Amino acid sequence: MYKLVLVRHGESEWNKSNLFTGWTDVDLSEKGVQEAKEAGILLKEEKFVFDVAFTSYLKRAIKTLYFVLDAMNLLWIPTHKTWQLNERHYGALQGLSKLTTAQKYGEEQVLLWRRSYDVLPPALTKEDERYPRNDVKYKDVPDQFIPLSESLKETIVRVEDYWEREIKPQILAGKKVIISAHGNSLRALIKYLDNLSAEEIIDLNIPTGTPLVYTLDDQLKPLEKYYLGSERRVEHKIEKAADPDKIME
Numbered sequence: 001m002y003k004l005v006l007v008r009h010g011e012s013e014w015n016k017s018n019l020f021t022g023w024t025d026v027d028l029s030e031k032g033v034q035e036a037k038e039a040g041i042l043l044k045e046e047k048f049v050f051d052v053a054f055t056s057y058l059k060r061a062i063k064t065l066y067f068v069l070d071a072m073n074l075l076w077i078p079t080h081k082t083w084q085l086n087e088r089h090y091g092a093l094q095g096l097s098k099l100t101t102a103q104k105y106g107e108e109q110v111l112l113w114r115r116s117y118d119v120l121p122p123a124l125t126k127e128d129e130r131y132p133r134n135d136v137k138y139k140d141v142p143d144q145f146i147p148l149s150e151s152l153k154e155t156i157v158r159v160e161d162y163w164e165r166e167i168k169p170q171i172l173a174g175k176k177v178i179i180s181a182h183g184n185s186l187r188a189l190i191k192y193l194d195n196l197s198a199e200e201i202i203d204l205n206i207p208t209g210t211p212l213v214y215t216l217d218d219q220l221k222p223l224e225k226y227y228l229g230s231e232r233r234v235e236h237k238i239e240k241a242a243d244p245d246k247i248m249e
């Protein structure tokens with residue numbers, strides 16, 4: 001049996017103002033920093049220890065991992081960063097308000113862009129300054145993997161590939177692993193791990209800064225999973241992840 005911990009980054013500046021973010025490299029909000037620190041304290045209180053950590057190329061996930069590991073006195077452990085754990089690329093929606101986009105295109109269309117399995121958000125063009133090729137972080141990523149937009153289906157392909165090649169062997173070697181990533185790159189991983197259908201994944205919302213603990217069998221099939229923290233607080237954060245404008249603090 002193995003344990004695995006997943007954590008979505010704490011609230012970002014763009015979560016706070018409810019903008020489509022994707023690969024935009026925005027920082028944590030003050031509240032997000034607090035959430036990350038609290039996640040680390042919770043993990044420490046529950047006596048979790050990690051041997052190796054994985055995160056994306058985006059600072060909101062990297063900093064969340066930093067605050068979690070700092071609270072646990074584990075900043076020294078090896079940490080692997082990869083573009084393959086980045087948030088799903090939101091294409092030309094990146095930077096737009098989720099609320100005004102819903103007013104313009106309808107809530108149903110925005111729900112499809114946000115939560116469906118295979119609907120692509122509108123694509124960027126290669127001339128757009130948001131095209132990831134313009135960002136030095138992705139200089140070593142081959143052209144065919146640089147997205148103009150991604151559905152969850154495409155996100156799963158890159159997340160699954162990284163899981164199989166890099167993360168799974170570490171877990172099977174007995175290393176205790178934590179992954180700090182994003183709402184949709186974690187939905188991608190969870191769909192794969194839990195073998196969820198395209199319908200089931202629509203209703204899955206991941207709360208910010210809340211450790212999700214998996215117990216896995218010898219084949220890494222999930223036996224159990226649960227969020228750390230009070231049930232009421234976790235529920236509230238899940239509702240907020242589903243519809244940030246409707247949920248007040």
Ligand SMILES: O=C(O)[C@H](O)COP(=O)(O)O
Nearest residue numbers: 019020021022087114183
């Ligand atoms: O990229 C984003 O905008 C957020 O990180 C996740 O957005 P979502 O809740 O619309 O999937």
